[in-house]
Amino acid sequence: MARELISVLQIAIPVKDIERASTFYRDKLGLQLLMNGPNMAFLDCGGIRIYLDANPGTVEAGKNSMIYFRAANVERAHSAFKERGVTVHQPPHVIASLPDRDVWLMWVRDSEENLLGVMEERRK
DSSP states (O other), X not given: OOOOOOOOOEEEEEOSOHHHHHHIXXXXXXXXXXXXXXXXXXXXXXXXXXXXXXXXXXXXXXXXXXXXXXXXOHHHHHHHHHHTTOEEEEEEEEEEXXXXXXXEEEEEEOTTSOEEEXXXXXXX
8 A cells, every 4th residue: 555644744733822822832842933924833843843823713722632742852851841931741751661762751731731742762
């Protein structure tokens, strides 16, 4: 069977306040702002576009599918996020210990109450 889907291009996140959300994702999480307009903003995360959507009729903010970001080092990300005032819902912890790696996870909340996972797969 041919593989029609080759990668994730863009993820939409519903937000209530586009300015507040854009500032959070840019300044607190460190994503690059690509462009913005009325009720929307686009940021880059490792080649995947993050689309912040505050258009009327969008799914209610804070009730989205969960997004998991990959961190080079989840403990460093935790320290940096705390310094930047990010709300840490659950600090880094090991959720799985596999033969060749440990899977670490922490949960943070964005400015719109969306829950975001931050993961690291650390080689043993």
